[in-house]
Amino acid sequence: MAGPTTAERGERQQGSSGPPPARGLRRPRLRTMVILAVVAVLLGVGGAWVLYGSAWLRVRQVSVSGADVLTSAEVREAAAVPVGAPMISVDTDAIEARLRRKLPRIDTVDVVRSWPHGIGLKVTERTPVLLVRKGGDFVEVDGEGVRFATVAQAPKAVPTLELSASRKGSAAAGFRRFGVDRLVREAVRVAGDLPAAVAKETRTVQVRSYDTISLALADGRTVAWGSGDNGRAKARTLTALMKAAPGARHFDVSVPTAPASSGS
Known part of the structure; x- marks a missing residue:
C-alpha cells in the first residue's frame, strides 16, 4: 500500500502549525493598564486635595432656619460650626448633639451641607x-x-x-x-x-x-x-x-x- 504523497505531507504540516503568538499585542495592553492606574491615582490625590486641602470647598457661612424664641445668633453659637474648615470634614452628627445638649428648647435639628461653602441649621423648637x-x-x-x-x-x-x-x-x-x-x-x-x-x-x-x-x-x-x-x-x-x-x-x-x- 502506497504512503502519503509529498503534497499530502505538506498539507498536514501546514494544518498542525497555527499562527505565531501575538506577543506584540501584550505590550500595548500592559502599557494601557499602567497609564490607567496612574491616572486613577492622580485623580484620587487631586480629589482629596480639592476636598481637604484647597480653599474652594470650605465653610464660609452658617444659616439658621426655624428658630422662633431662640435667636439665630444663639443657635450659631451653640452649634460651634468650624468656619474655615473643609466642608467634607464637618461632623454634622456632633453639631446636632451639641445643639440639643446646649439648647433644650430645640426638639429636632437637621444639619445639612449647602455646597460649596454653607452649613444649614434647620431647627424645630418645642412648644x-x-x-x-x-x-x-x-x-x-x-x-x-x-x-x-x-x-x-x-x-x-x-x-x-x-x-x-x-x-x-x-x-x-x-x-x-x-x-x-x-x-x-x-x-x-x-x-x-x-x-x-x-x-x-x-x-x-x-x-x-x-x-x-x-x-x-x-x-x-x-x-x-x-x-x-x-x-x-x-x-x-x-x-x-x-x-x-x-x-x-x-x-x-x-x-x-x-x-x-x-x-x-
Whole structure:
C-alpha cells in the first residue's frame, strides 16, 4: 500500500502549525493598564486635595432656619460650626448633639451641607403646653412632658399647672403611687387633648390626684375632666355639652358617656 504523497505531507504540516503568538499585542495592553492606574491615582490625590486641602470647598457661612424664641445668633453659637474648615470634614452628627445638649428648647435639628461653602441649621423648637411655677418664674413643659426652659414671663394661651394633690389621708397613697412626675405627665396629656377653643380659654389645669383633674377657664367656668384616659371622647363630649348648655358654669366630662353641666 502506497504512503502519503509529498503534497499530502505538506498539507498536514501546514494544518498542525497555527499562527505565531501575538506577543506584540501584550505590550500595548500592559502599557494601557499602567497609564490607567496612574491616572486613577492622580485623580484620587487631586480629589482629596480639592476636598481637604484647597480653599474652594470650605465653610464660609452658617444659616439658621426655624428658630422662633431662640435667636439665630444663639443657635450659631451653640452649634460651634468650624468656619474655615473643609466642608467634607464637618461632623454634622456632633453639631446636632451639641445643639440639643446646649439648647433644650430645640426638639429636632437637621444639619445639612449647602455646597460649596454653607452649613444649614434647620431647627424645630418645642412648644409648651403647660407651665409649672418655680418661684417667680415659669418652667415650660412640652407635649411629651419634657421641662425644657425657664422663663420669667408666661407665654400667652399656655395654662399653668396647679398641683394640689394631698399628701395626707386617703389621697396620700395615690400620691406615693404615682409621684409628681406621673401627675405632671397626666396633666400634659389632658392639655394635649383639649378642644382648640377650650385650650385657648384654659388658664389653669388643676391636679388633685391621678383621676381628679379639672380646668379653670378664663371666664370663670370650670371643667371636671377626671383622669387622662379617653381624652378624645371627653373633648368631643365637652364641645357638644358647651354648645347645648352655653350658659352653664360647670361641666363634668369625667365619664364622657354620662356628661353633666350645672350653674348659669
